[in-house]
Amino acid sequence: MSDKKEWPVIVIGAGPCGIAAAAELKKKGIESLIVEKGAVTESIRQYPNRMTFFSTAENIEIADIPFPTSNVKANRNEALQYYRKVAQYFDLNFQLNTAVQKVDRQGDEFIVHTSRGNFTARFVVLATGYFDKPRLLNIPGEDLPTVSHYYKEPYAHSFQKVVIVGGGNSGIEAALELYRHNVDITMIVRGEDLKPTAKYWLVPDIKNRIKEGKIKVFFNAEAKAIRAGEIDIVVASGEKQSIEADFIYILVGYLPEVKLLTACGLKPDPESLLLDFNSATYESEIENLFLCGTVLAGVHTEKIFIENGREHAKAIAAAVSQKMETVLND
Template identity: 45%
Template sequence: MEKLDVLIVGGGPIGIACGLEAKKKGLGYLIVEKGPIVNSLFNYPVNMQFFSSSERLEIDDIPFISKEAKPKRNEALEYYRRIVSSNSLNIHLFEKVETVEKTGDGFEIISDKNRYMAEHVIIATGFYDLPNNLNVPGEDLPKVSHYYKDPHYYARQKLAVVGASNSAIDAALECWRKGSEVTLIIRGPEVGQRVKYWVRPDIINRIEEGSIKAYFNSTVKEIKETELIIDTPEGEVILENDFVLALTGYMPNFEFLEKLGIELSRDEKRLPAYNPETMETNVEGLYLAGVICGGMETHKWFIENSRIHAPIIISHILSKQLVDSRA
């Protein structure tokens, strides 16, 4: 079995950036992605518009041309897909990495389809896979979803949207405009301050005019087949309900990181241990790239500010190889 210089787990924008950098520097590399190209972006809502402008989403100085200053999901899919194709990146799709074991001179990586050996491993898996659950009775009912795709599905339905961040507010507005009877359940006293600046006034106006009902300082107590029970400052409220979108955020796969031997902080942030100058974790030869570096602080890292991780990591790998060659 040929030993790779580096195996990259995750084929999102940052994983692709790492692959591009490895290829430019002549390293033997492979990207392994559990779904399609940029799987996390593919699972975004169909009409989603990025907070960042197109130039901030560019990788490897490859121009990203979009119709508007802030591109939409379909434009991003086209951009990253073309990068993979035009650069003939070595990427395996619909293949899930299950274990990464440290060996004497590198790593053994086992997926659901193959087995690999690599001198170095980069984890660039993001945080979109595991939702923050409500942990209430009825959350497992078919009418409850932690992911939102298309507003058409909820037309003429009584829809409860739980959350106050960009995903929740976008879903509430889109579904209301397609004919849903939308109720927002927000744990805090207001719509999230990080909501896109051109969207936040829109949702506030819809709430104030009564088009969208909002319960602030409120939480879901129980989900039933045709009802939703919430705790509010005024007491328990029972709502007629057809569907629930629990858009309360997502988290990295901490269990996977711990299996790799990566140390996590013991506080609620669950920050992984790594050297910010090299992106190498406490496990020698194992690196982190992208939003996964932020632990539960999923708002800390984005495509635009973690693109730099790719050249940092590849430069460090090359420097170690140079030292080894001189030894």
Template identity: 40%
Template sequence: MILDNIIVGGGPIGLACGIEAEKKGLNYIIIEKGCLVNSLYHYPVNMTFFSTSEKLEIGNAPFVSHNHRPIRREALEYYRRVQTTWDLNIQLFEKVLNVEKQDAANGVFCIKTTKGEYLSKSVTIATGFYDIPNLMHVPGEDLPKVKHYYDDPHLYSFTNVAVIGGANSAIDAALETYRKDAKVSLIIREEEINDRVKYWVKPDIENRIKEGSINVYFQHEVKEITPTEIVIQHLITKAEKRIPNDFVLAMTGYQPDFDFLQRIGINLSDDHIKAPAYNTETHESNQENIYLAGVVCGGMKTNSWFIENSRVHAEMIYENIQHKLNK
């Protein structure tokens, strides 16, 4: 059986793509390597979204939140109800390994997964960026105490915690662990707290720093991590400092799976952004009938696309797919 479309990724944008495929009567499958909206599931348990609930809505399903901005638990429940409402054809806990041209003449792809193979006339990549952390490439980064994903602050109570980074995830981790009685050191390469930090959080972290509750080291980078310490260095003076340490929360950001994109033939820009090639009107990549949706479109600029401004990708993609199928 040859499908009209395979959607790789079952996050909010993957679900939005499935909804558009459903509306147009296409024969499709969403394939997700983990649980439903897997990336959101792995967000910190106390996370609050920057966006308001209506900006996270898909499929004309209202998102009612008890707060001005929804929290992780509410988002998980919302997208589960979206799936229940639309009854999308989704395969969970199945990872896509490769996408190959099966029949070049007829443009049929073979999608190979951990559980089998599928044939499809088109493929939509909506894999996001949360799977691969940006590494610091320093000695000791592979120690068990170093974590690139932050979950629950209770684990760090009464310990020495070093938080790396100056954006939202790092600031949230610093504040939450501090409030669970951790002794927090915040290490930031920049001269000040990032302007993109949530406006209701920024005064909180600045006041905690001012009163000395959280130690901050601006213009510093990590040089080495040992079982008992973290070694940091000033970017200008090169002076080193050793800080007693039990845990390192490296909130250094994440990146799309560039190896997968290149493996399926997607061209990436030559600069550090590694932006994938696609038509901005149809979101079709340089590979005919392979489309890109959501955050993956931004390459290393993971702050350029969010749920709220990439929901429209689904409509653009499936208008184009339907147009081609009609022809």
């Protein structure tokens, strides 16, 4: 933890993009403090234990540090180790388990209000991602203890009935792993097919399991209510059905933290949650407050990944460096 309260730059968020921003700044001789409400790479820590990234390891490298892996694509554990080692290599500064409450502008500086006191900086980089705020169905029973918006591992569910709401990568990966651990799986998918963005190596596997009847699926269906031991759905014909379920995973995506964005003085679009920013420097509508990574994507979180978020970090570091030089020359 940091005893120092004044920094040239404060980076909010210790995910890969936040670490990339701090590392790129360090390469230019600029110190920063990364403030994170959880642990380092908290979002990756919450991924399924045996998840494999869609992108190759080379494409999720940051700060020009090679990412050695035994396979072309890295898994969760390798990523956790890699980003930690990058942070160690650049000797980055962290204030962990510290929630940012709001960011105020006072003259030429920002005051970052946190659960552990205030910090000040001339520049702020917002790299908060989205994974800690799941999309909600807003249906009765969604808050029951037998419902979760995060999947970790299969072992608690062997020889039980599990329903998965969602037809994207998270739902497909969970369904396949659960099926292979003696779980009776039913998927509820809103569309007429699985999401087209599904990892290409998973699609034949899941479709074959569905074709064999080993994984049951309702397409064009919506979840309507959850009770202990069952979930109500409506299918395309309008017919209502109740499905037995010992546990339910709602895996329909995640959203940026709008409350924090507005507490920083930003004005996300009410529907898309998109923010105004300079596409060359990633500076927001607020001077000297920069946006890095998936926070730029609004509701379309599938459009920005580590591999393009890391480029934001380079542009931001260059812009901050140039601004600092201009101030010194003046």
